[in-house]
Amino acid sequence: MKHVIIGASGQVGTYLYQKLDQVREDVIGTYYRHPHSGYVSLDMRDKEAVKSLLSAVKPDVVWIPAAMANVDFCEDNPELSYEQNVRAPEMVAELASKQGARLVFFSTDYVFDGVNGPYQEKDPVHPIQVYGQHKVEMEQYLLTHVPHSLIIRPAWIYSRDDNARNFVYRVLSELKMGRSVKAVTDQWNTPTPSDGLVNMAWKALQDGFEGILHIVGPERLTRYELTQRIAKAFGYSPDLVEPVSTESFQLPAKRPLNGGLITQYPSYRLVAGRDFEPLF
Ligand SMILES: NC(=O)c1ccc[n+]([C@@H]2O[C@H](COP(=O)([O-])OP(=O)(O)OC[C@H]3O[C@@H](n4cnc5c(N)ncnc54)[C@H](OP(=O)(O)O)[C@@H]3O)[C@@H](O)[C@H]2O)c1
CATH class of the missing domain: 3.40.50.720 (NAD(P)-binding Rossmann-like Domain)
Known part of the structure; x- marks a missing residue:
């Protein structure tokens, strides 16, 4: 095609x-x-x-x-x-x-x-x-x-790319410079x-x-947990991730807090190792 x-x-x-x-x-x-x-x-x-x-x-x-x-x-x-x-x-x-x-x-x-x-x-x-x-x-x-x-x-x-729009890359860029990263503990989602x-x-x-x-990843996590997992997977201390609230960022757009997706079609659920190579 x-x-x-x-x-x-x-x-x-x-x-x-x-x-x-x-x-x-x-x-x-x-x-x-x-x-x-x-x-x-x-x-x-x-x-x-x-x-x-x-x-x-x-x-x-x-x-x-x-x-x-x-x-x-x-x-x-x-x-x-x-x-x-x-x-x-x-x-x-x-x-x-x-x-x-x-x-x-x-x-x-x-x-x-x-x-x-x-x-x-x-x-x-x-x-x-x-x-x-x-x-x-x-x-x-x-x-x-x-x-x-x-x-x-x-x-x-998220992905493995060196692309500024990739969350993993953005976290690692900060950690590599020796900086801590703020991540919210009150947003739940299903990272994909x-x-x-x-x-x-x-x-x-x-x-x-x-x-x-x-089509989403199999786990539901907070942004804080996700960021800690990324830090650990790349050899950084998870303590470099600082827990904060969504409100503390004062961003223009509201975020869904208790969010995330699941599919009602079981054959489209992503399985680690079969459908994707786990990164953390
Ligand atoms: N990223 C997430 O976490 C997330 C979560 C849920 C849903 N989505 C949705 O998933 C889709 C893909 O997201 P992504 O993270 O891959 O986004 P992305 O990295 O920001 O990519 C957006 C793409 O759109 C192109 N584009 C922007 N304006 C255009 C225009 N006027 N004409 C033609 N192309 C244009 C960009 O081209 P250039 O880069 O060359 O300018 C780029 O290729 C989007 O629909 C997004 O809303 C994303």
Whole structure:
């Protein structure tokens, strides 16, 4: 099959490209602000550019990991968030489906409020910040207008990459400089390894899964526990991780606290060692 990945230069996109390449699929990746050799430059808000890419490639599958994923930036810039997280992916989805391509969209656990997690696919959404609201809007668009889409919700994605957007890298960068790291003890979530995420996403696509699917790691942890595990795994003392509360950061966007996801479809639960290589 032929695949286009819009946002192959991002954390998930990088792993997705490698996975599809490894299983010998025909794959074209795009970048936006981080050039990458072998990828095509694309701003997904540019309708003519998207049209000409899709009509030249004629993909069977269009993946959209591309997003404006900085939750606080979205809160401060709701118009930009709408453009990037709703209007542009809607337009891509419409063009792709007109050409008969399958659509795979990456949503988020932030569609939930974090009052009563972990959440299953069937649970009602209730976002508490702009980013989550816009992801919900995009999900609703797909469910209504492009019903054969696969909508994946990961949570707290991490990887092995030297990429400033990777949480593990950010923690290690601080520890390497001899600094301690503050981490919140009151946010619970289900951290998702990028390798497991793309392996399961590929399986779901091959299975013809349609609709919303939660793909997350098998453990539910606080950000504090997660950060301590990362420190230990890389030979640093867990005491370098300082416990703090979410409130102490005074961030623009609210966070789900008692959050995290679980899938109601047992065959899509990630298993360490089988679906991903454990990092900690
Ligand atoms: N990271 C998490 O913990 C997390 C948790 C839950 C859900 N998600 C969702 O999972 C998906 C992937 O996340 P990620 O961590 O891989 O994000 P990321 O590393 O920030 O990657 C975002 C990608 O989108 C591209 N992009 C941004 N604006 C674009 C535009 N106008 N046109 C085309 N491409 C554009 C970026 O390109 P350049 O880098 O080249 O500019 C990059 O490739 C997102 O939908 C995110 O909302 C993430």
